[in-house]
Amino acid sequence: MTEPLTGPPGPGTLPAALPDPDDNRRQVLYWRLLARLFDPEEQATLESASLAVVEDIGLPGALLDPQASVDSIVQRHPELAAEFDGLMVPATDTEPEPGAEDARDRAAEVRRAALVSKVLLNVFAPAPGTVTAGQLARWQSDAGWLERALGCGPGELRGGRPAGGGGVSPTGTGGGGTTPDLSRLIPAIGPELGALEADLVKRMHLREVLADPRLAARLTPSMSLIEQLLRDKNNLSGVALANAKALIRRFVDEVADVLRTQVEKATVGALDRSVPPKRIFRNLDLDRTIWKNLTNWSPEEERLYVDRLYYRHTARRTTPQRLIVVVDQSGSMVDSMVNCTILASIFAGLPKVDVHLIAYDTQALDLTPWVHDPFETLLRTDLGGGTDGTVAMALAQPKIAEPRNTVVVWISDFYEWRGEELFESMAAIHRSGAKFIPVGSVTSSGRGVVNPWFRERFKDQGTPVLSGHIRKLVHELKNFLT
Numbered sequence: 001m002t003e004p005l006t007g008p009p010g011p012g013t014l015p016a017a018l019p020d021p022d023d024n025r026r027q028v029l030y031w032r033l034l035a036r037l038f039d040p041e042e043q044a045t046l047e048s049a050s051l052a053v054v055e056d057i058g059l060p061g062a063l064l065d066p067q068a069s070v071d072s073i074v075q076r077h078p079e080l081a082a083e084f085d086g087l088m089v090p091a092t093d094t095e096p097e098p099g100a101e102d103a104r105d106r107a108a109e110v111r112r113a114a115l116v117s118k119v120l121l122n123v124f125a126p127a128p129g130t131v132t133a134g135q136l137a138r139w140q141s142d143a144g145w146l147e148r149a150l151g152c153g154p155g156e157l158r159g160g161r162p163a164g165g166g167g168v169s170p171t172g173t174g175g176g177g178t179t180p181d182l183s184r185l186i187p188a189i190g191p192e193l194g195a196l197e198a199d200l201v202k203r204m205h206l207r208e209v210l211a212d213p214r215l216a217a218r219l220t221p222s223m224s225l226i227e228q229l230l231r232d233k234n235n236l237s238g239v240a241l242a243n244a245k246a247l248i249r250r251f252v253d254e255v256a257d258v259l260r261t262q263v264e265k266a267t268v269g270a271l272d273r274s275v276p277p278k279r280i281f282r283n284l285d286l287d288r289t290i291w292k293n294l295t296n297w298s299p300e301e302e303r304l305y306v307d308r309l310y311y312r313h314t315a316r317r318t319t320p321q322r323l324i325v326v327v328d329q330s331g332s333m334v335d336s337m338v339n340c341t342i343l344a345s346i347f348a349g350l351p352k353v354d355v356h357l358i359a360y361d362t363q364a365l366d367l368t369p370w371v372h373d374p375f376e377t378l379l380r381t382d383l384g385g386g387t388d389g390t391v392a393m394a395l396a397q398p399k400i401a402e403p404r405n406t407v408v409v410w411i412s413d414f415y416e417w418r419g420e421e422l423f424e425s426m427a428a429i430h431r432s433g434a435k436f437i438p439v440g441s442v443t444s445s446g447r448g449v450v451n452p453w454f455r456e457r458f459k460d461q462g463t464p465v466l467s468g469h470i471r472k473l474v475h476e477l478k479n480f481l482t
Contacts, residue, residue, distance in 0.1 A: 020106055022106035022107050022109065022110050023106060025053045025056070025057070025110045025113075026106070026109055026110045026113045028046065028049045028050055028053055029050055029053060029054075029110070029113040029114055029117055030113055030117070031046060032046040032047065032049075032050045032064075032117065033113075033116075033117040033120060033121065036066075036121055036125055037120070037121065037124060037125055040125065040127075040128065047064065050064055051064055053110065053114070054114055057107065057110055057111055057114070059111065059114055059115075060073060060076070060077055062076070063114055063115070063117075063118045064118075066121065066122075066125075066127070069122065069138040069141055069142055070084065070118065070119060070122060070141065070142050070145040071138070071141045071142075071145075073118070080115070083111075083115055084115060084119070084145055084148060084149055085148050085149070086148075086149065086151050087112065087115055087116060087119070087149040088116060088119075088146075088149040088150050088151075089149075089150060089151040116149070119142065119145055119146050119149050120146070122138075122139070122142040122145075123139070123142050123143050123146045123193070123196070124196070126139055126196065126200060129203070130203060131200045131201075131203040132208075135200070136197075136200050136201065136209060136215065137215055137218070139196075139197070139200055140197070140218050143193055143196075143197070146193075155220070157189060157190040157193055193220075194220055194222050195222075197219070197220055197222070198222050198225055201219065201225055201228070202228065206228055206229075206232060207232070207235070207236065207240055210236065210239070210240035210241075210243045210244050211239055211240045211243075213239060213243060216243035216246070216247065217243075217246075219247060221247050221248075221250045221251035221254065222251070225247065225251075226247070226248060226251050226338060226378075229244045229247060229248055230248075230378060230381060232244075233379065245375075245379070248375060248378060248379070249375050251338075252338075252342060252374050252375050252378070255338070255339065255342050256342050256345070256346065256374065277311035277312060277313045278311065279309070279311055280311075283311040283312045284309060284310075284311055284312075285310045285311055285312045288310040289306065289308075289309055289310045290304065292308065292310060293305070293306045293307060293308070321352065321353050321354070321405050321406070321407065322353075322354045322355075322356070322399070322400075322401070322402070322405060322406045322407070323344070323347055323353060323354070323355045323356070323406075323407055323409070324356045324358070324396055324399050324400070324406065324407070324408045324409070325340055325343075325344045325355070325356070325357050325358070325409045325411070326358045326359075326360065326389075326392050326393075326396055326408065326409070326410045326411065326412075327340050327341070327357070327358070327359050327360075327411045327412075328359075328360065328361070328387055328389070328411060328412035328413065329359040329360060329361050329381050336411045336439070337359070337378075337381060337411075338378065340409075340411050340439075341357065341367075341374045341377045341378055341381075342374040344357045344371050344374075345371055345372055345373065345374045345377070348371050348372050349372070355368075355371050356368045356371070356396075356399050357370075357371045357377065358392050358395050358396055359381055359392075360387075360388070360389065360391055360392035361387060361388070362387070362388045362391070363388075363391055364391040364392040364394065364395050365380065365381075366395055367380060367381075387412065387413075387415060387416055387417065388416065388417045388418065389410075389412065389414075389416050389418075389422040390418050390421055390422050390425070393422060393425045393426075396408060397425070397429070400429065400432065400434055403429075403432040403433035403434040404433050404434070406434040406435070407434065407435040407436075407437065408429055408434055408435070408436050408437070409437045409439060410426065410436070410437070410438050410439065411439040412438075412439075412440075413440065413450055413451060414438070414440070414450055414451040414453075414454035414455075414465075415451050416451070416454075419451070419453060419454065423454065423457055426438070427461060430461060430462075430463055436463050437463065437466055438454070438458050438463060438464075438465045438466065439465065439466045439467070440455075440465045440466065440467035450465050450467060
């Protein structure tokens with residue numbers, strides 16, 4: 001057998017480049033990160049190799065412990081707090097400088113990989129099964145550290161507030177340095193963090209969280225959380241009930257701010273030209289004024305003499321209108337129930353708009369006395385049960401005193417017990433001259449399901465079901481009522 005000849009490389013041969021050990025270390029840490037994200041079971045080889053890497057670069061082995069929160073690690077190693085802040089803020093340099101590849105600090109990249117892996121795993125790979133109040137608190141703290149790593153203050157991404165101010169975590173302040181461009185996050189992780197938190201809350205005893213004011217104050221209000229609170233409100237008392245009401249109030253106020261802006265921006269009704277325009281500079285129609293006075297142009301003096309000023313009409317029709325909102329409060333319609341209750345309260349604040357609100361499942365409840373306060377309205381709802389719209393129709397029909405000045409908005413999935421009887425009553429409202437708007441879903445996302453039987457008949461009647469984003473309903477109502 002002939003042995004291969006070995007020796008020093010020839011004049012035209014370059015020695016093979018050996019892989020950088022720091023590159024191998026970084027790859028080990030990221031392979032462990034991917035493995036743990038997609039499979040909670042430990043991979044013994046990756047775990048032992050990662051532990052060797054972490055200890056070799058002088059970081060605590062607790063970084064690899066899934067039960068250890070970032071807070072506990074920082075409390076034992078305070079010098080790491082500064083490294084977590086801004087850890088994942090994208091670099092601002094777009095064009096690498098010549099020779100940058102050779103100048104990379106690969107040892108620092110390994111250290112960064114270890115810290116990034118800890119934050120991501122603690123937030124995006126929470127423990128399965130039943131969740132305790134302590135585990136929820138640790139997850140909320142770790143989510144705050146993730147937000148700090150992205151250059152935000154704790155709570156900014158989950159609460160949907162714009163980044164910029166420094167937040168406070170149990171072990172320090174966050175949000176230092178330059179504010180990141182959150183639009184560069186693909187996908188946007190704010191809603192994902194909210195969904196993760198909602199799932200953790202669902203997997204634990206909600207009453208245990210609400211009984212702890214400190215823990216309840218750190219909950220991020222979401223539609224799924226509000227649904228749970230509304231379903232369980234009759235079983236709460238004392239501190240737990242007070243904390244539940246505070247969470248509902250926070251969510252209602254946040255949604256109301258968004259919907260109020262949409263109502264203000266929506267197209268309004270026709271101008272009322274019977275009302276003389278206000279003669280103020282803001283209403284001056286300069287183009288029309290020049291056009292109407294062109295006959296007064298003096299070529300010799302090159303001057304335009306104005307005999308009359310023209311102003312724009314800004315007054316809108318203010319005929320008293322009645323808005324009747326009927327909402328299906330069965331469990332499948334909770335999103336629409338919350339949104340439409342808040343929307344009804346906003347329209348109730350418009351001049352000369354008389355708003356009535358009815359909620360129903362197998363029984364109907366007239367919520368008109370509380371329509372100006374969506375918070376009190378929601379507390380009086382009782383989610384769940386079947387659906388019988390005829391009981392709501394019995395309350396709605398007597399409220400239609402002047403059909404031409406009345407709009408009836410019916411929000412439901414229209415899976416009814418007595419469908420034909422209910423549709424005949426709805427058709428009668430339409431024939432009377434009142435504006436009838438059937439709505440299949442009024443959600444923030446625009447998702448919803450509608451009974452095909454009702455959908456086809458509404459379409460044939462000329463009142464197609466309005467489904468989609470709540471802006472569509474805002475537009476329809478604003479055009480009719482103002």
